[in-house]
Amino acid sequence: MTDASRTERPAGxxxxxxxxxxxxxxxxxxxxxxxxxxxxxxxxxxKETRQRVLDAAEELxxxxxxxxxxxxxxxxxxLGLYTFSTTFPTDVAHSYYPILAGVEEEAGAQGQDLIxxxxxxxxxARADDPAAVRRVRVADGCLFFGRHVPEEPxxxxxxxxxxxxxxxxxxxxxxxxVGADYVSASADVVARLAAAGHRELRYLxxxxxxxxxxxxxxxxxxxxxxxxMDTAGLVARTDGGDxxxxxxxxxxxxxxxxxxxxxDTGAALAGLGAAVDRAGLRCPQDLSLxxxxxxxxxxxxxxxxxxxxxxxxxPMREMGRDAVRLLLELIAGAPGxxxxxxxxxxxxxxxxxxxxxxxxxxx
Amino acid sequence: MTDASRTERPAGxxxxxxxxxxxxxxxxxxxxxxxxxxxxxxxxxxKETRQRVLDAAEELxxxxxxxxxxxxxxxxxxLGLYTFSTTFPTDVAHSYYPILAGVEEEAGAQGQDLIxxxxxxxxxARADDPAAVRRVRVADGCLFFGRHVPEEPxxxxxxxxxxxxxxxxxxxxxxxxVGADYVSASADVVARLAAAGHRELRYLxxxxxxxxxxxxxxxxxxxxxxxxMDTAGLVARTDGGDxxxxxxxxxxxxxxxxxxxxxDTGAALAGLGAAVDRAGLRCPQDLSLxxxxxxxxxxxxxxxxxxxxxxxxxPMREMGRDAVRLLLELIAGAPGxxxxxxxxxxxxxxxxxxxxxxxxxxx
DNA sequence: TCAAGGACCTAATACGTATTAGTGAAACCC
DNA sequence: GGGTTTCACTAATACGTATTAGGTCCTTGA
Numbered sequence: 001m002t003d004a005s006r007t008e009r010p011a012g013x014x015x016x017x018x019x020x021x022x023x024x025x026x027x028x029x030x031x032x033x034x035x036x037x038x039x040x041x042x043x044x045x046x047k048e049t050r051q052r053v054l055d056a057a058e059e060l061x062x063x064x065x066x067x068x069x070x071x072x073x074x075x076x077x078x079l080g081l082y083t084f085s086t087t088f089p090t091d092v093a094h095s096y097y098p099i100l101a102g103v104e105e106e107a108g109a110q111g112q113d114l115i116x117x118x119x120x121x122x123x124x125a126r127a128d129d130p131a132a133v134r135r136v137r138v139a140d141g142c143l144f145f146g147r148h149v150p151e152e153p154x155x156x157x158x159x160x161x162x163x164x165x166x167x168x169x170x171x172x173x174x175x176x177x178v179g180a181d182y183v184s185a186s187a188d189v190v191a192r193l194a195a196a197g198h199r200e201l202r203y204l205x206x207x208x209x210x211x212x213x214x215x216x217x218x219x220x221x222x223x224x225x226x227x228x229m230d231t232a233g234l235v236a237r238t239d240g241g242d243x244x245x246x247x248x249x250x251x252x253x254x255x256x257x258x259x260x261x262x263x264d265t266g267a268a269l270a271g272l273g274a275a276v277d278r279a280g281l282r283c284p285q286d287l288s289l290x291x292x293x294x295x296x297x298x299x300x301x302x303x304x305x306x307x308x309x310x311x312x313x314x315p316m317r318e319m320g321r322d323a324v325r326l327l328l329e330l331i332a333g334a335p336g337x338x339x340x341x342x343x344x345x346x347x348x349x350x351x352x353x354x355x356x357x358x359x360x361x362x363x
Numbered sequence: 364m365t366d367a368s369r370t371e372r373p374a375g376x377x378x379x380x381x382x383x384x385x386x387x388x389x390x391x392x393x394x395x396x397x398x399x400x401x402x403x404x405x406x407x408x409x410k411e412t413r414q415r416v417l418d419a420a421e422e423l424x425x426x427x428x429x430x431x432x433x434x435x436x437x438x439x440x441x442l443g444l445y446t447f448s449t450t451f452p453t454d455v456a457h458s459y460y461p462i463l464a465g466v467e468e469e470a471g472a473q474g475q476d477l478i479x480x481x482x483x484x485x486x487x488a489r490a491d492d493p494a495a496v497r498r499v500r501v502a503d504g505c506l507f508f509g510r511h512v513p514e515e516p517x518x519x520x521x522x523x524x525x526x527x528x529x530x531x532x533x534x535x536x537x538x539x540x541v542g543a544d545y546v547s548a549s550a551d552v553v554a555r556l557a558a559a560g561h562r563e564l565r566y567l568x569x570x571x572x573x574x575x576x577x578x579x580x581x582x583x584x585x586x587x588x589x590x591x592m593d594t595a596g597l598v599a600r601t602d603g604g605d606x607x608x609x610x611x612x613x614x615x616x617x618x619x620x621x622x623x624x625x626x627d628t629g630a631a632l633a634g635l636g637a638a639v640d641r642a643g644l645r646c647p648q649d650l651s652l653x654x655x656x657x658x659x660x661x662x663x664x665x666x667x668x669x670x671x672x673x674x675x676x677x678p679m680r681e682m683g684r685d686a687v688r689l690l691l692e693l694i695a696g697a698p699g700x701x702x703x704x705x706x707x708x709x710x711x712x713x714x715x716x717x718x719x720x721x722x723x724x725x726x
Numbered sequence: 727t728c729a730a731g732g733a734c735c736t737a738a739t740a741c742g743t744a745t746t747a748g749t750g751a752a753a754c755c756c
Numbered sequence: 757g758g759g760t761t762t763c764a765c766t767a768a769t770a771c772g773t774a775t776t777a778g779g780t781c782c783t784t785g786a
Contacts, residue, residue, distance in 0.1 A: 015523050017742055028766045033743060041745090046764060061519070066498045068742035070430045071771050076501070077482060108481040113498075115478050118471035119440065134426040135476075137378055138441075156424055160378065380772055391736050396774060404775090409734065431772035434741050 016060035024056040025049075032057070036064070079107055079327060080142030080164075082117040082133065084150075096145075099167060102320025103143060110328060115139050133157070136164070141331045143167055143323050163330035165323050169211045169342065176330060176339035178323040182212060182293065185312040185345035186219025187226065189259060189290050192310075192347075194227035197355045198257040198288060201229065202250050205261045206268050207239035216261050216292045238268050243275040251279075256356035257288035262311075284310075284354035291352075293345070310350030315343050379423035387419040388412075395420075399427070433501065442470055442690060443505030443527075445480040445496065447513075459508075459627055462530060465683025466506060473691060478502050496520065499527070504694045506530055506686050526693040528686045532574045532705065539693060539702035541686040545575060545656065548675040548708035549582025550589065552622060552653050555673075555710070557590035560718045561620040561651060564592065565613050568624045569631050570602035579624045579655045601631050606638040614642075619719035620651035625674075647673075647717035654715075656708070673713030678706050 018032040025032070027049060034042035035053045042050075056062075070076040081103060107114050117136055124132030133153035136142040141163035144154065151172065157164060158175065169179035193201060203220045205213050217235055224231050236246060250258070260269045269291060276287065283289045291311035322341065329335045381395040388395070390412060397405035398416045405413075419425075429439045444466060470477050480499055487495030496516035499505040504526035507517065514535065520527060521538065532542035556564060566583045568576050580598055587594050599609060613621070623632045632654060639650065646652045654674035685704065692698045 019742080029743080030745080030766060030768090031764090033745085034765090037744080039745090041765095044764080049764080063497045063519075065742055066501050067430055067433050068771090069744080070501065071434050071741085071773095072743040072745085074771085076430060078478070078501075104479065104481055108485045111482045111486040113478055113480050113482040115441070115476055116467065117476050118467055119474045119476040122471040123474045134424055137426045138429045160424065162378075382772080392773085393736060393738090393775080394734090396772095397735090400774080402775090404735095407734075412734080428772055431741090432774080434743095434771090435773040435775085436741090 015065075016062045017065070018062070020060055021053060021056045021062055024060065025052040027053060036062075075140055075331075076138075077111060078113045078115050078139045079324065080115045080117055080136040080139035082121060082136055082142055082144050084121060084144075084146035096316075098316035099145070099320040102317035103167075103324055104320075105317075106321040106324035110324065112140075112324070112328070117142075137162060141165075141327045143327060163327060165327045165330065167319055167323050169215065169340075171211060176326060176335075178319050178326055178341045178343065179212075180293070180314050180319060180345050181342040182215035182345070183219040183222065185347070186216045186259075186292050187223035188219075188347060189292060189311055190220055190223025191227060193257045193259070193288060193290060193353060194223070194229070196257075196288070196353060199229060200253065200255045201234065201257045201259060202255050203235050203259045203261075204268050204272055205235065205237055206263055207237040210263075212263065212293075213261060220259055220292075238271060243271050244278060247272070247275045247279055251287075255287075257290065257353070259290045259292060259311075261292045263293070283352040286357065288354060288356065289352040290350075308348065308350045308352075310348060310353040312345040312347050314345055318343055378428075379420075379425045380428070381425070383423055384416060384419045384425055387423065388415040390416060399425075430501070433503075439501070439503045440474060441476045441478050441502045442687065443478045443480055443499040443502035445484060445499055445505055445507050447484065447507075447509035459679075461679035462508065462683040465680035466530075466687055467683075468680070469684035469687035473687065475503075475687070475691070480505075500525060504528070504690045506690060526690060528690045528693065530682055530686050532578060532703075534574055539689060539698075541682050541689055541704045541706065542575075543656070543677050543682060543708050544705040545578035545708070546582040546585065548710070549579045549622075549655050550586035551582075551710060552655060552674055553583055553586025553592075554590060556620045556622070556651060556653060556716060557586070557592070559620075559651070559716060562592060563616065563618045564597065564620045564622060565618050566598050566622045566624075567631050567635055568598065568600055569626055569628070570600040573626075575626065575656075576624060583622055583655075601634060606634050607641060610635070610638045610642055614650075618650075620653065620716070622653045622655060622674075624655045626656070646715040649720065651717060651719065652715040653713075671711065671713045671715075673711060673716035675708040675710050677708055681706055 018036070019029045021032045021036075022029045031042075031045065031049070032053055035045060035050050036042070036057060081100075104114060115138065120132055120135040123129075133150065134157070136157070142157075143165050145167040154164070154175075155172075164176070166175060166177035167179070168177060169182075170177050190201065201224065203217065205217055221231050221234065224234055258272065260272050262269045272289075276283065276289070281287050289309065291309040293312060293314045322343065326335070326339065326341065329337075330339070381399070382392045384395045384399075385392045394408065394412070395416055398408060398413050399405070399420060429441060433439045444463075467477060478499075478501065483495055483498040486492075496513065497520070499520070505520075506528055508530040517527070517538075518535075527539070529538060529540035530542070531540060532545075533540050553564065564587065566580065568580055584594050584597065587597055621635065623635050625632045635652075639646065639652070644650050652672065654672040656675060656677045685706065689698065689702065689704065692700075693702070
């Protein structure tokens with residue numbers, strides 16, 4: 001029996017399929033499928049038949065072909081991750097990393113595999129073909145991720161009812177996302193500076209345009225107004241010329257605290273930190289420094305000292321996890337909560353904020 | 364026309380398939396397939412027809428279903444990555460990371476997407492089901508990665524002719540891999556120690572069993588023999604008891620240099636480093652220390668000082684890239700070179716190896 | 727005018743599994 | 757003993773694409 005069925009295989013060593021089992025066990029392919037899947041109707045079959053099938057499967061070394069399985073059933077237990085940039089950045093300490101870790105962790109816990117669409121993304125970029133984003137349809141749903149994102153192809157996806165979730169807040173209405181509540185967290189940072197006695201602050205943001213940056217700025221302004229500060233001239237951008245000059249001017253203006261945003265590039269913080277160093281200043285003795293959104297533990301020490309930055313942490317890992325959960329809910333067709341979520345940021349005490357040296361009266 | 368076909372879609376918002384295009388363009392499904400694939404026979408069709416089909420595909424937002432594609436033929440433009448552990452490790456500085464970066468980089472450059480099989484892997488682990496490795500068949504080929512790997516299911520894949528590549532050397536004959544030449548690199552490290560005047564060395568390896576560890580040991584022994592050293596008692600394992608005691612004994616025995624292997628856990632190096640610190644020793648003044656295989660730039664400073672470890676770097680990024688290249692060759696059916704490759708490791712001068720303090724004569 | 731040949735396309739089928747509708751036979755009921 | 761259930765399966769089809777073997781019509785040449 002064994003030898004017979006073995007030698008029956010073509011020389012090409014085809015892997016056994018259900019129809020092979022069916023032939024050996026003397027039943028139909030459908031019966032094999034039912035029995036092997038252990039469905040109710042499969043369990044209802046005669047015990048004796050079941051055993052014959054199971055034995056045959058064992059003997060032939062049958063393993064279901066996942067491709068055919070996925071074709072026949074609708075789902076494939078795969079979630080897409082489309083990043084609009086390299087998923088594994090060259091810089092190991094890259095601030096995006098914890099998000100990816102969270103995504104993978106939760107996906108793994110839910111038994112979902114992950115498709116990284118870097119290949120498609122690169123091809124799309126090369127060919128300048130926005131339609132290539134459609135390839136994400138191979139997955140059951142997709143996460144989008146990155147500060148700058150082509151909107152048009154994604155609108156198409158939304159129209160088609162394809163489930164997806166952004167990581168990071170989006171302005172476009174109706175698009176599901178999981179982001180961080182930068183507004184509240186940033187306002188809170190300013191409030192803490194005000195509480196420490198600072199009346200003259202400046203905010204330095206990256207020069208690009210992204211919701212995450214806009215939110216921080218919004219929060220800073222809100223916090224400043226709440227503390228009764230003048231918001232005119234509060235905001236500066238990294239493209240506003242030489243940072244050394246800027247810093248000197250601020251000091252002349254009586255500035256005692258600076259708030260900086262921290263993003264994926266880290267340009268603003270790095271630039272300012274260097275300028276502070278060059279000016280021979282120390283934090284928080286000479287100047288208080290708060291950072292909006294450093295990823296937990298991944299970056300930085302303050303200039304002129306080993307203290308951790310004061311500010312807040314972005315809950316990146318949790319964002320990744322929650323995005324996966326939301327996506328799975330959307331795929332199942334039953335979002336359990338809001339489809340647009342903002343997670344709270346953890347305040348970080350740090351060591352770069354203190355009372356201003358000369359508690360001068362404000363103008 | 365546009366509106367007609369849009370409203371023509373069922374409420375369920377099915378994704379468009381070739382038969383939809385065929386209906387819109389007034390041709391057969393087969394013609395659609397031929398034209399979209401750009402096969403010779405597809406190109407032979409009338410220009411006018413081709414254009415109609417292409418337009419319809421564009422308008423409907425068609426994307427081929429990779430699962431169906433794979434079932435019908437054998438290509439996906441998707442490569443699997445099966446890691447036997449978390450793909451994104453919690454430890455950001457994890458030594459595997461550069462490999463993943465290399466894999467992603469090359470895959471992206473080749474227009475291939477990446478499937479991370481963590482979900483399946485975890486599910487398989489939970490269910491204790493070794494056959495679940497078969498799920499990797501949804502991809503065109505797969506990279507396997509991790510020190511300890513279930514061999515049986517992978518042998519089955521090999522039997523079935525499924526293309527895959529190990530990252531890391533394997534003992535099993537016939538299995539394609541891309542690894543690092545630890546033997547030569549380790550022998551070279553010992554040679555450099557010998558050239559610096561060391562005659563009495565010890566080698567500390569992890570207590571587990573893995574090809575990568577075996578290779579380093581082999582290289583150390585080879586290097587020691589080449590330098591005319593006694594190899595008896597040269598090798599110690601981390602499970603050989605208390606490292607403080609061990610270190611003291613070594614010093615008593617006149618040991619002037621220690622070689623340590625660095626793996627994913629980093630246990631051996633971390634443990635020894637701590638012991639050296641506790642003993643109040645400094646490298647290289649009191650003891651020369653060489654490390655076999657730190658990943659470039661990701662880890663470590665020597666104990667009692669800021670110097671980089673002497674030893675060699677594992678070309679992880681390049682391993683990842685080369686593994687992708689090899690896998691694509693295997694998928695194409697034409698391996699351009701050897702299917703078992705060892706990449707050279709870059710020697711690192713570092714600052715933890717110097718001439719022994721007391722250049723004592725050897726026994 | 728008929729056959730040959732080419733241009734253009736279609737019918738049919740394969741890939742391997744899931745699932746539903748249904749079929750034949752036996753058992754049971756009054 | 758006619759009807760209804762229940763049992764134990766099977767036939768048929770869907771899933772979406774690839775591929776091969778033609779089929780139809782038109783042109784061309786003799």
